[in-house]
Amino acid sequence: MxxxxxxxxxxxxxxxxxxxxxxxxxxxxxxxxxxxxxxxxxxxxxxxxxxxxxxxxxxxxxxxxxxxxxxxxxxxxxxxxxxxxxxxxxxxxxxxxxxxxxxxxxxxxxxxxxxxxxxxxxxxxxxxxxxxxxxxxxxxxxxxxxxxxxxxxxxxxxxxxxxxxxxxxxxxxxxxxxxxxxxxxxxxxxxxxxxxxxxxxxxxxxxxxxxxxxxxxxxxxxxxxxxxxxxxxxxxxxxxxxxxxxxxxxxxxxxxxxxxxxxxxxxxxxxxxxxxxxxxxxxxxxxxxxxxxxxxxxxxxxxxxxxxxxxxxxxxxxxxxxxxxxxxxTRTAVPEVDRPTVLAEPVCGEVNFRGVSFGYDPETSVLEDIDLAIGCGERVAVVGETGGGKSTLAKLAVRFHDPTRGSVSIDGVDLRELSFAALRRHVALVPQEGYLFGGTLRDNLAFARPDISDEEIWSVCATMGIGDWVRGLPERLDTEVRERGSRLSSGERQLVALARALIADPALIVLDEATSNLDPETEARIEAALSVLFEGRTAMVIAHRLQTARRADRVVLVDGGRIVEEGTHDDLIARDGAYARLSEVWKGTGIAS
Amino acid sequence: MTTTLRDPAVRSGLRLLGRTLLQYRRESMFSVASALLWMTVVVLTPYLTKLVIDRAIDGEKREMLLPLVGLVVAAGVLKAVGIGGRRFFAFSLSYRAETDLRNRIFEHLQRLAFSFHDRVPTGELLARSSSDLSQVRLIFAMLPISTANLVMFVVVVIVLVALDPVLGLLSALTVPALLFLANRYARRVLKVSWDVQQRLADLSNVVEEVVAGVRVVKSYGQEDQEVGRLSRAANRIFTRTMDMLRLRSIYVPLFELIPAVATVLVVLVGGRRVVEGSMTLGDFVAFTQYLVALQFPLRITGWFFAELPRAAASAARVTDLLRTAPDIRDLDGATSLPDGPGDVRLTDVSFSYPDGPPVLDGVDLHIPGGSSVALVGSTGSGKTTLAYLLPRFYDPSNGSVRIDGIDITGVLIDDLRSEVAVVFEETFLFSATIGENIAFGNPDATEEQVRLAARLAQAHEFIADLEDGYETVVGERGYSMSGGQRQRIALARAILRDPRILILDDATSSVDAITEGEIRAALEQVMEGRTTIIIAHRTSTLTLADRVILLDDGKVVASGPHEELLASVPRYREVLAESGVFPADEGAP
Structure with a gap:
């Protein structure tokens, strides 16, 4: 019934x-x-x-x-x-x-x-x-x-x-x-x-x-x-x-x-x-x-x-x-350590997954024995089918969960040894389809650093190519974005989310790429904004498009909780394996460009 | 209060209250009758006490004591019966009325057309059927006791005046004084309590927003900032609630003070009279007893009058809702839809939402039975609206829609909709098993039929992989599925209806590329022998259709096979590029 x-x-x-x-x-x-x-x-x-x-x-x-x-x-x-x-x-x-x-x-x-x-x-x-x-x-x-x-x-x-x-x-x-x-x-x-x-x-x-x-x-x-x-x-x-x-x-x-x-x-x-x-x-x-x-x-x-x-x-x-x-x-499953290790400055955002396994419940494992190293300043695209484990990989990199086995470290320090303040300061997960909170544009941009000056916000907006757009809004930084940013278009929301990430200024960015499609002009603006954001940072991108994978220094294909293929885009295409097949599918459905 | 009760909306609410009372005559009569019985005994008890005092105690007649006390006990039994009856019938009346009204609202809501639901948010409808109805129920629950109380005032005042005119009038003054205060209190507290409600809603928004955006909050480690936001909201609730409670602390003790002042007057004036010999000791005690007996009923009645306008306003909102007629109804003499291939013809169809610009503007369109078309256009071009005219989710403002030659406004809606199945862009799953969700439109379908539909929609495999298979409970409080899985269940639901016309409104947008390829094959099979209307953004889905219809600004601007339009219509390429379907700068892969 x-x-x-x-x-x-x-x-x-x-x-x-x-x-x-x-x-x-x-x-x-x-x-x-x-x-x-x-x-x-x-x-x-x-x-x-x-x-x-x-x-x-x-x-x-x-x-x-x-x-x-x-x-x-x-x-x-x-x-x-x-x-x-x-x-x-x-x-x-x-x-x-x-x-x-x-x-x-x-x-x-x-x-x-x-x-x-x-x-x-x-x-x-x-x-x-x-x-x-x-x-x-x-x-x-x-x-x-x-x-x-x-x-x-x-x-x-x-x-x-x-x-x-x-x-x-x-x-x-x-x-x-x-x-x-x-x-x-x-x-x-x-x-x-x-x-x-x-x-x-x-x-x-x-x-x-x-x-x-x-x-x-x-x-x-x-x-x-x-x-x-x-x-x-x-x-x-x-x-x-x-x-x-x-x-x-x-x-x-x-x-x-x-x-x-x-x-x-x-x-x-x-x-x-x-x-x-x-x-x-x-x-x-x-x-x-x-x-x-x-x-x-x-x-x-x-x-x-x-x-x-x-x-x-x-x-x-x-x-x-x-x-x-x-x-x-209810106890948190990711407790903060009592005596945290301090990361040596400057933090460069080098990530290391060592023998990482993980499952949301004990019986079913989502990730199985993952070894992955992302070097300083490297840009790695993680691709694979839905349900293959790529988003879980991203969540482990920012310690939304702890691995059931193995360890994840940044600059050689296990994430579990860091204070949350230090972790969040240097590592950020950025959902590109950014969630905006009710409040002004300033509140949303300055989310990670509420005490930042307006000059700094404006300068970030300029670097991200949204300065003119913000100046054109009726109340500029004071514009209310309304419920979940419903006043802004999808592209505008993404640009704001990226600018917010730039203001947060983390050493390691874990970007969850947008799945929705945008018009070519907005697409280009977002590409430009992404390049600025990635500049001088280590990046792990959960990619949904061929183009993104193509631009990365290295591509990692995750399927069934394991890393199946790893290499540059051209290498993998040449190998004619799973990645080559996936890129064909992408082309075929018109998601690629 | 009087001004609000004269308000026409409030009066229509009062009429609803009246009609409901008539509907539950039996309960209403019994509850009022037992309340009156209770009241009678309450009024008599102090008199009996007086008799005991004057006749037996003061009159020093010991033999009278036991029989008179026996009367007091008998009166107590009657009073208990009265209270029991009053409470039971009042509860029964009020809950019956509430349940019935809620059923009516629900049933009515199910029938109101899309245009109504587009306009009125879910939260508001929920409020009508929960908090407004609780207000209405309270009035029914309090009605018997309040009626009895009113009668009691009158009787007690008469008794008091009869016992002693001066003292009687003095104590009778407490009644208007209390009512006046109750009314004043109600008026002042109403505004404040509304503010408190508003601020509670604000806090709930903060929580909802933070929970929904918890990924961002955690990504940037801004938990403290959000705690600050919440504690500010909690503070705002605190200050306004304290305003409300300050009013309460002023008035509520007054409600007790006034009858107490009356007691003082009785002691002062009555005491002198007994001393002077112009009043019996029994009368004196009876007076104090009456005043004690009056205290509680007076408070209740004050409260009743304070609540009445609010309840009437709630009832008015309910009436308002029940009176809204569905925009889309069966015409008198509507017939069933004769068999046919599903030939669709739109003639000079225009449509606009109330106070909006035209969405469709003179559309002429013919979709031969069994063929398939894809509707393409930028956001707001009217694709979805056009498709929704076929099952009469909306009626065109102008022009006609015919299926197999029959104007659909003359067809029974149930009949029409059983032949036109829609798979919505936003998949809605009910809190029921997967099997029940697939069989939603065909509750009598056999297990095999459900499985077959699931297979066709490429859903069987993942369902079978679940621990409970088709018995897995889904929906808001059940197992959560991915967008693609949900869409496939919705597709199976439509397939099971076996409709003449199938409308797929962006129905595979959340399915990943590989599954889409699999569904494609299934869709080709499903579309066989049915008229199909596809709204989609992916090239692969668009090419499923025999023909593409390009809509722009509410008009059909081009129509033909995908490749043909691609080659000859620049606007088509633009629209596709706009929605990211197709690369503007390179040919098909």
């Missing part, structure tokens, strides 16, 4: 461990958190105080017929209310401030870790999932923090406080009301177990629904071309129905639990009236205490209902935490 395979794993590990770890990340917020807690305690105490004041007013004022006490009680009550308002306001704001601060640091922490992970991780993960970690998962923490956290803190305080206050007012009556507690706890535990399952199902189903929607909309053209609108709607209806059913079963749990809690509250009132009433009649308790108890009972059950209300939010937050920790626990 279609749509059967959306959605991920929503298992939640032990809540206490998750929460303890989450707390560990907020150590620097302990001071403000304590302040927020104090404000919350103050507001709770103020709320608890008012029934006591009312009791005083009733017993000493109303019953004893003392107007002065009634007035005083009112004044005290007003003072209590002012304290309550101010402390509540401070509490809401400060709890939120702590929560938002925490979330902000969590965002940065997760992102910092995410971006430090190896390329293998990014290859395995879908963009959408990673974006969801940084957005919807953190937002469900926000929701809990904003709506739930205050409730949890104040509810717990409230229940404790009310219990204390009731004991203070009348021990016997307090115990008879508290006798309802075990029942309430058992009910809540049963509800929790049931609700856990229901909410888990809901979270899974909502993932399915969103996935199916997304797919139904982005694939709508294919659906219409193959006239499957009806079937798609029916299948979506099924997914949607499962989501509905998951919600309905949660609704049943909720619709049983809350009435039961409320019934207990009514029983509480009955108990207070009966036991308390008898005690008042017996003269063991004052009438004001009875009224105070009735008021407290409201304060007693409301927080429990609230806690159950935020339970869903808590569950979602725990699920999000466990996913976020999943990212934080």
């Amino acid at each position: 279609m749509y059967a395979r959306f959605g991920g794993d929503n298992k939640v590990e032990r809540p206490i461990r998750l929460l303890r770890r989450a707390g560990g990340y907020g150590k620097d917020l302990i001071g403000p958190a304590a302040g927020a807690m104090a404000a919350t305690v103050a507001s709770t105490v103020a709320r608890l105080a008012s029934p006591l004041v009312i009791r005083l007013g009733i017993d000493k004022g109303v019953i004893d017929r003392d107007l002065r006490i009634i007035t005083n009680a009112t004044l005290i009550l007003i003072a209590v209310l002012v304290v309550q308002y101010v402390s509540q306001r401070v509490s809401v704001y400060s709890v939120a401030w702590v929560a938002e601060r925490y979330l902000r640091s969590m965002r940065v922490r997760v992102f910092r870790h995410l971006i430090s992970l190896d390329m293998g991780f990014f290859g395995r993960s879908k963009t959408g999932v990673l974006v969801a970690r940084m957005t919807s998962d953190i937002e469900s923490l926000t929701e809990f923090a904003n709506q739930g956290a205050v409730s949890v803190v104040s509810s717990v305080l409230m229940v404790t406080g009310v219990t204390g206050a009731m004991l203070l007012v009348d021990v016997t009556l307090a115990f008879s009301v508290l006798a309802l507690m075990p029942l309430l706890i058992v009910m809540s535990l049963v509800f929790r177990r049931y609700a856990d399952r229901a909410y888990q199902a809901i979270r899974e189903q909502i993932g399915q629904v969103l996935g199916a929607l997304q797919e139904g909309i982005s694939g709508v053209r294919v659906v219409q071309a193959y006239t499957q609108e009806g079937r798609q709607a029916i299948e979506f209806g099924r997914v949607n129905q499962r989501y509905f059913e998951a919600n309905l079963s949660a609704a049943k749990a909720i619709a049983s639990y809350f009435p039961a809690v409320d019934l207990l509250a009514s029983l509480g009132i009955a108990l207070i009236l009966f036991v308390g009433g008898s005690r008042v009649l017996d003269g063991d308790m004052s009438f004001g205490s009875l009224v105070a108890f009735l008021l407290y009972l409201g304060y007693f059950f409301e927080p429990i209902v609230q806690l159950s209300n935020v339970y869903n939010l808590l569950q979602a937050a725990l699920a999000a935490l466990s996913k976020l920790f999943g990212i934080l626990d």
Whole structure:
């Protein structure tokens, strides 16, 4: 069935461990958190105080017929209310401030870790999932923090406080009301177990629904071309129905639990009236205490209902935490060495692959026992069929991955012995179909060296032959390139990517040649730009065109994870082997020129 | 709030809400009824308390205590039933409505024509069917309790006034005060929370961009720079969220303060009255109880009115979407397409996108049944648009398209599209197995048929090499395939449809040179006996066609075999060179 395979794993590990770890990340917020807690305690105490004041007013004022006490009680009550308002306001704001601060640091922490992970991780993960970690998962923490956290803190305080206050007012009556507690706890535990399952199902189903929607909309053209609108709607209806059913079963749990809690509250009132009433009649308790108890009972059950209300939010937050920790626990497959070797200046970019084997997973090897040396200032073209391993070779040269066997070195130093800063400074992988970031042209050009001066940028633009073009743009270097450079043509994007590489000024360039075709004029400009870029550098070019291979000092043909042929273009053509055949194919499809 | 509720868009949203309510009469009635039951008991409970106090405790009649307390328990049971019913039916109503509306939206979206989907981004449609619907659902979920609350206000105010006019009116004042504040809060917070949403979207863009461009970030070792960018975005969220929370910290405690002030008034005024003897002790306690009972419902109702305009706006957006009629529909009296060889004739066809320049301008074209043509032209010359007129993805603004002599506007769309198969430039694979993807247009195809189609598209071999073969799950969350592999699956999908007319829209652009050679042979076999329209850039693909049609500025400028055009039409050579198909300076290899 279609749509059967959306959605991920929503298992939640032990809540206490998750929460303890989450707390560990907020150590620097302990001071403000304590302040927020104090404000919350103050507001709770103020709320608890008012029934006591009312009791005083009733017993000493109303019953004893003392107007002065009634007035005083009112004044005290007003003072209590002012304290309550101010402390509540401070509490809401400060709890939120702590929560938002925490979330902000969590965002940065997760992102910092995410971006430090190896390329293998990014290859395995879908963009959408990673974006969801940084957005919807953190937002469900926000929701809990904003709506739930205050409730949890104040509810717990409230229940404790009310219990204390009731004991203070009348021990016997307090115990008879508290006798309802075990029942309430058992009910809540049963509800929790049931609700856990229901909410888990809901979270899974909502993932399915969103996935199916997304797919139904982005694939709508294919659906219409193959006239499957009806079937798609029916299948979506099924997914949607499962989501509905998951919600309905949660609704049943909720619709049983809350009435039961409320019934207990009514029983509480009955108990207070009966036991308390008898005690008042017996003269063991004052009438004001009875009224105070009735008021407290409201304060007693409301927080429990609230806690159950935020339970869903808590569950979602725990699920999000466990996913976020999943990212934080992912270790990079290419760790940085503790004590890096320093490359001797000047770095010339000599590369050496020695007995290199590599596979993305242990069973299938993509590269097998590669030996390849590229000398200082040499330009080597790597060619071969898709899937033959040439891109993998490029990725190993810039240490996006580490070889499973053998070693890759630059200027005689194993890449694994270098700091990332040094490695990135001297070795750059340049995808010719350059990815441009949203922002200005300057941001994109100066990407590798954000502090570079405008003069330098202009001079690089001039050398790369794009000075006039940039000057012709409406806002020159400040021109916004828009989403992924959609404002620029493919040729312009490539030229910008090459200029960006020139500004980075690496000793070794690993160029992934563009596959798309351009008009001859742009092609020529790019050729010129490439010559400037390669000048005085070592270059390893993953070539897709005959022309590029022809211009290189040496050609390496990779197939089935091995180097099959190696030599100059003319030598290899003369040899009439695999390379000669490949160049015939290139000519035949019109990709060559 | 009142002004927004008068907004015509909002009113159409309210009408949708009303209609949905009518549709789920049963749930609506039950939920409102149980809410009213609940409400009645809530109102009665303080009165019962008063009875217990006045009759039994203050009146010192111990024998009355137990029966009266029994009444309190009975009332508690009724109240619990009311709450249970209210919650269950409200949930059921709201989720049923949401599910139903989402189905309708999805079904509708499936039928809206290409022109609509070209215009409206996926993200926006997703928002309609998720966050807008959640807003709508919230209103349905809150409706029963809010209705009951409104009734309750009225009843409680009457009871209070009856108990004591002055005290009653004093405490009744809390209601308008709370509603006023709720409304004010909603208005102020709406703008800020919208900003927060915007900034969240900005952050999501940063993440998406960095993840998509992670190769560049890593190549130049600029991880720190990107972390800086993200933390600035996170900061912007922080500051605006704090603005929102500041508003909350001002208003939310006020919602509690106001009923509390009312309690103070009751203690002050009521206490004096009891002392003066003009009020019973029970009435006094009942008053305080009512005020406590009112607090929570008042907060809910305030919230309901605060949310209503927003939900109505969401409902309006949903209505808007559901009301958009598909541009391309079956005509009344549309017939099926009679058998034929697939002869295509375009007569004086013009086409332009809304508010755009003409894309096709008076095209006359005849493609005899069973023959093949290649459409060539520079970007924007109208090749794809022309091809998309045949399955009626778009209708021409002028002129007619005939297949086997029949004007296609008079043909049933399902019929037409079953005879015209398109392989799109961008391959879309569903999250399903490879087998299901190939059989997408023919869900009843047998395994052999699927395999045969895959073989013809040169896809069988690589599929068979996969661990799970045809059972391998692909699509957004499944196994990721290369562009060439995806295109071959799409080709197999079209082949399985066995169409009269086959349109290949740059369908082999991502296939590498060697595989292309293999597909070429397969294509020749597939094209046999079918009318085929090829849009391509490679010489090898172009030469597959009997004839090349050169399009320029929306007009057919030349037509004939590839070699002939190459020799005689300079513009043809130019266009080919432009798209890099063919070397401008040297002859064919």
